[in-house]
Amino acid sequence: MSLDDLLDEWGTRSRLTAREAEAVRAAVVATRQPGLDAGWWNDLMGQVSASVIRATVLPDRARLALQPGWSGA
């Protein structure tokens, strides 16, 4: 077998298979989308926390008013 043949065989074995290449691509695009900066989670959690705090400081009567079936009595 000539050196060229062996090099061709080596090149074929060294390259990623189509399945391997696709696995790499899929792993990359499965990561978080660019454009969402590192602060987005903090911003979201800040909004959730604010909502929780607002809910817990409502007066009892106001919370009751939010219950289904409340008649205003």
Added chain:
Amino acid sequence: MSGDAEHDFNRLYEEQQRAVHAYLLGRTGDREAARDLLQEVFLRAWRHAGSWRDLPADRQRAWVFAVARNLVIDTHRTRASVEAARAALERDAVAAAPAAEGPEARAELGERVAQLDRAIRGLPEKLRTVLSLHVAGGLTSAQVGEVLGEPAGTVRYQLSQARRQLAAAIGAEP
């Protein structure tokens, strides 16, 4: 990322992954380490799409290879782990499934390719990278030169040096 941007990313990956993997293979001498680095290169491309999307194709390639070069430099700082992976791969190389017909022919081809693989790993990094880009990456001498910042004539000379050294190492005609 918008659909257009994902489309652009897929196109960049489709066009460049083979050459980038070949480059990383040449630099590390390790197929699996090269695959891991390839993923890291394109992860950066995915996350920094704004840096390359509006560039012309040749500049996009330059951008990707610049990322690859920087990653290799970082990786060389942890060379010990790469060497360990390479040793493991070398042990496995003989057992890799060959493509020739018949068990004896397959075994012989497997042994010859493993021998060649060892010889390629023993080449100076520069020659190994040039050879890998040309053989595994499918790039012409001119394209290899563009990637490495070398004249095409220098690349051709390096390829002939690599072939001569490999032929001597495995007892084949250059």
